Amino acid sequence: MACCGNCLGCRRCSEEESRTPEELTILGDIQDEEDEILPRKDYESLDYDRCVSEPYVEVLEGMDNKQAKKYEALRWMMVFWIGASVGLVGLFVDFFVRFFTKLKFSLVGYSVEECSEKGCLPLSLLELLAFNMTFVLIASLLVLIQPVAAGSGIPEIKSYLNGVKIPGIVRLRTFFCKAVGVVFSVAGGLFVGKEGPMIHSGAILGAGLPQLQSITFRRIKFNFPVFRSDRDKRDFVSAGAAAGVAAAFGAPIGGTLFSLEEGSSFWNQALTWKVLFCSMSATFTLNFFRSGINFNKWGSFQLPGLLNFGEFKCPDGDKKCHLWTAVDLAFFVLMGIVGGLLGALFNCMNKNLAKYRMRHIHPKAKFIRLIESLLVAMVTSLVVFAASMLLGECRDLYSPNSHNTTLPAGEDINSTIRHFFCTNKTYNDMATLFFNPQEAAIHQLFHQDGTFSPVTLSVFFLLYFLLACWTYGVSVPSGLFVPSLLCGAAFGRLVANILKVKLGMDIYAGTFALIGAAAFLGGVVRMTISLTVILIESTNEITYGLPIMITLMQVAKWTGDVFNKGIYDIHIELRGVPLLDWETEVEMDKLTASDIMEPNLTYVYPHTRVQSLVSILRTTIYHAFPVVTENRQNERDFIKGNILVSNNIHFKKSSIVSRASEQRRRCQSMKSYPSSELRNVCDEQAAVVEPAEEGEDLLQQMLDRRHMPYPNLYPDQSPSEEWTMEERFRPLTFHGLILRSQLVNLLMRGVCYAENQSSASQPRLTYAEMTEDYPRYPDIHDLDLTQLSPRMIVDVTPYMNPCPYTVSPSTRISQVFNLFRTMGLRHLPVVNAVGEMVGIITRHNLTHEFLLAKLRQHSITI
Numbered sequence: 001m002a003c004c005g006n007c008l009g010c011r012r013c014s015e016e017e018s019r020t021p022e023e024l025t026i027l028g029d030i031q032d033e034e035d036e037i038l039p040r041k042d043y044e045s046l047d048y049d050r051c052v053s054e055p056y057v058e059v060l061e062g063m064d065n066k067q068a069k070k071y072e073a074l075r076w077m078m079v080f081w082i083g084a085s086v087g088l089v090g091l092f093v094d095f096f097v098r099f100f101t102k103l104k105f106s107l108v109g110y111s112v113e114e115c116s117e118k119g120c121l122p123l124s125l126l127e128l129l130a131f132n133m134t135f136v137l138i139a140s141l142l143v144l145i146q147p148v149a150a151g152s153g154i155p156e157i158k159s160y161l162n163g164v165k166i167p168g169i170v171r172l173r174t175f176f177c178k179a180v181g182v183v184f185s186v187a188g189g190l191f192v193g194k195e196g197p198m199i200h201s202g203a204i205l206g207a208g209l210p211q212l213q214s215i216t217f218r219r220i221k222f223n224f225p226v227f228r229s230d231r232d233k234r235d236f237v238s239a240g241a242a243a244g245v246a247a248a249f250g251a252p253i254g255g256t257l258f259s260l261e262e263g264s265s266f267w268n269q270a271l272t273w274k275v276l277f278c279s280m281s282a283t284f285t286l287n288f289f290r291s292g293i294n295f296n297k298w299g300s301f302q303l304p305g306l307l308n309f310g311e312f313k314c315p316d317g318d319k320k321c322h323l324w325t326a327v328d329l330a331f332f333v334l335m336g337i338v339g340g341l342l343g344a345l346f347n348c349m350n351k352n353l354a355k356y357r358m359r360h361i362h363p364k365a366k367f368i369r370l371i372e373s374l375l376v377a378m379v380t381s382l383v384v385f386a387a388s389m390l391l392g393e394c395r396d397l398y399s400p401n402s403h404n405t406t407l408p409a410g411e412d413i414n415s416t417i418r419h420f421f422c423t424n425k426t427y428n429d430m431a432t433l434f435f436n437p438q439e440a441a442i443h444q445l446f447h448q449d450g451t452f453s454p455v456t457l458s459v460f461f462l463l464y465f466l467l468a469c470w471t472y473g474v475s476v477p478s479g480l481f482v483p484s485l486l487c488g489a490a491f492g493r494l495v496a497n498i499l500k501v502k503l504g505m506d507i508y509a510g511t512f513a514l515i516g517a518a519a520f521l522g523g524v525v526r527m528t529i530s531l532t533v534i535l536i537e538s539t540n541e542i543t544y545g546l547p548i549m550i551t552l553m554q555v556a557k558w559t560g561d562v563f564n565k566g567i568y569d570i571h572i573e574l575r576g577v578p579l580l581d582w583e584t585e586v587e588m589d590k591l592t593a594s595d596i597m598e599p600n601l602t603y604v605y606p607h608t609r610v611q612s613l614v615s616i617l618r619t620t621i622y623h624a625f626p627v628v629t630e631n632r633q634n635e636r637d638f639i640k641g642n643i644l645v646s647n648n649i650h651f652k653k654s655s656i657v658s659r660a661s662e663q664r665r666r667c668q669s670m671k672s673y674p675s676s677e678l679r680n681v682c683d684e685q686a687a688v689v690e691p692a693e694e695g696e697d698l699l700q701q702m703l704d705r706r707h708m709p710y711p712n713l714y715p716d717q718s719p720s721e722e723w724t725m726e727e728r729f730r731p732l733t734f735h736g737l738i739l740r741s742q743l744v745n746l747l748m749r750g751v752c753y754a755e756n757q758s759s760a761s762q763p764r765l766t767y768a769e770m771t772e773d774y775p776r777y778p779d780i781h782d783l784d785l786t787q788l789s790p791r792m793i794v795d796v797t798p799y800m801n802p803c804p805y806t807v808s809p810s811t812r813i814s815q816v817f818n819l820f821r822t823m824g825l826r827h828l829p830v831v832n833a834v835g836e837m838v839g840i841i842t843r844h845n846l847t848h849e850f851l852l853a854k855l856r857q858h859s860i861t862i
Helices: 007-018 021-027 054-061 065-118 121-145 154-162 172-187 195-211 230-249 252-262 269-295 328-361 366-391 429-434 438-447 454-471 481-502 509-525 529-539 542-561 567-574 586-590 610-619 632-638 642-653 656-670 698-704 740-748 813-822 848-861
Strands: 394-396 426-428 607-609 624-630 732-739 793-795 827-831 837-842
Touching: 065 121, 065 172, 065 195, 065 230, 065 269, 121 172, 121 366, 154 195, 154 230, 154 252, 154 567, 172 195, 195 230, 195 481, 230 252, 230 269, 230 529, 252 269, 252 529, 328 366, 328 454, 328 481, 328 509, 328 542, 328 567, 366 429, 366 454, 426 429, 429 438, 429 454, 438 481, 438 509, 454 481, 481 509, 509 529, 509 542, 509 567, 529 542, 586 813, 586 848, 607 610, 610 740, 610 793, 624 740, 624 837, 732 740, 732 827, 732 837, 740 793, 813 827
Parallel strands: none
Antiparallel strands: 394 426, 607 793, 624 732, 827 837
């Protein structure tokens, strides 16, 4: 864009160039092709707020203390089964990953030892390629069955706990593809971990087990009408996600903090106890079975999680050894800065790769994603094999000390070293890191007394960094924790080598490897409290609390936040998920609810004809509708002065044209109905209203006629040219909210009454009948319109929520945001001082991009 000639034009050009694509879209400006927004999807919000309708109140009134305690005991039982199930899933994943990995490395390792003398190393390479590409092919095929099973699943679960419904994220088919797929993606040698998919799998179990039903197996149904709401479901998902973290790292407290920090916007003490209990159940279930299988000692608890860092302890008798000192804190701070910078670079590169995939790979045929996964597997296998054979150095093998002699699986730490092309008393340091499972490589960096050469650590870090960045995002189930820990551990061990060998400092190398792992992982994911506790629980060493907290929470996160967001937030942003942060910026309080609300309302009356409801549901995509009446008495009794009347006109003015255009859309939709009576409805309607001329004094006309009564409107009457200016801007008294799913349910079940009858003759539905189809409610297009009588009337008042949270138009954004997020709302009506509906606020109106655009628009107006 060429800059204008004057200063004002230059300033306007610079403002437009500095705006994000989202802001340009909201403000209506044309955007360049370079700033084109990636394909977005309109996500739905969860209904965490309870609908206190008459059927729900009847359930409450019929429940005594004994029944309430029974339901609470049932809730605790479900929490336990969720945790135990997550532990068993972790056992399944760990067992088969170890089985396939051991089979692969034993066969290929034996082939390398044999071929190093016979000169047939290409045959060993072909064996490695065959294993890895076959496993990755299976994992990628499972993702093609259920695409949402790709990746770690943490961004999706974080969005779900934040209140956003993502299609298919907690389905049974997703669980199967995720749990089985991660086994083959890890065994296939990709630089991915199984910890992220464990969190996703735990969340799916939390969502599915309390329902006792599945969309995949629709014919299997149990009469279990409890826990059938988004509120209960999200609580169980929080518990399942925490159990996944606990099973992955053996960190139940860290799992509880993960659910609190990374997702759930609504939290209370009872939920804290349930989540912690679920995490403990998962940890001890996994610990019980793993310890019994690996050590053949049932009842001993020695293996708490899938990933355990082992015991950090100085050798017995070495009084000069120390894990860390106050002097080391200065180096830890520097490592945190470098870790934050490296994490920001990793996120930036992966973001560009994700954009490229979304633009050029995902829109194409599915087999293109399969080819990409196989390409990554092939390149990774070639790099691992070539680096292990050509770039490794032979290092002296130290005798194992008493503090680090065993791995979590009961193996000696020196049993995982590789001697490729080295004598028996030496080992190949590069092959020891590359030609082993990732957990074994982490233990080598944490606990191996033998040194790794600086060149080996540098090359290993660089290759692992690049390949892990490329791998995260391919169409396979993949986690990011273990690759990030391994990269950071190599970086920390490199720093320890420099300080110990080059500068002659007496330090504990394992501590620096741990701090490096924490610094890099913190720079990538930007988790603070939960990640600190997870690492402390994994090390089982409380003295590491201070250095990990300083490095991860203070330095690495702050450094990375200067450049970009965490990797999970970046992928959430790329998907266009309307995630709400913990709080808004201070400058957003310049705006009020009236500045960001949606004033063009589609509403229903308490008694509405079937034809109007069908028309509204067929021609709009809204998920909730205000229930209003036209009440002139409110204005006559409560309006004091001209300010409220003026504001009322301001709020209603923009909705006239939308009402007229909406009526035209409804008429066009009705003409396509199979019922001739519905087709002829539009012919009986009057012409739509035209907007008033600019010269008319709307306020004066309102004041002149403010005490005259409104005409008696039928529920299906539409705007007419015969209406006066006051009637066009009529105030709508707010009575409650009713959801789309509830309206469709009422129509499907024939809940209505005739004109010549009383509303008391309308059939009544129980709470169980209203929630029977949860979470897949019928769609309006599933309704058989030929069976409907369009002149029948539906009384929606028994089924609406008569007491939703509301705000006034003058409420500041910080108050609106805190109310919406902490209470887990989906819709927030804006009601003025006399009870009139003037607008509605949804999640999209509170996103950072929307608020920023409105703030700039507000500043320009001022």
